[in-house]
Amino acid sequence: MIEGNILSLPALIGGIIVRCRNLSKQIRDGDDRLHERVNRIRDEYVRRDDLHQHIGRIDQGLKDMRDESRQENAQINRRLDDLLAKLSGS
Incomplete structure (x- = not known):
């Protein structure tokens, strides 16, 4: 019996x-x-x-483009008004 226990111990x-x-x-x-x-x-x-810095740069770029577009539209409107004034004055 002890021999069986001794043999099973290493296993x-x-x-x-x-x-x-x-x-x-x-x-x-x-x-x-x-x-x-x-x-x-x-x-x-x-x-x-x-990410916030990148979005801030994008927002600033869009704002700048929007401002430039408004200025260009104002110049175009002024030129059209001048042209209409010249045409109606003739």
């Missing part, structure tokens, strides 16, 4: 070692997948302050 310890190694490998694989996902998100992420 039990070996099984525990194998299970620990498998568990460690599973944890490492899970950590690697998690790190890969975190790195991908970090690489694709846009910082809020960069």
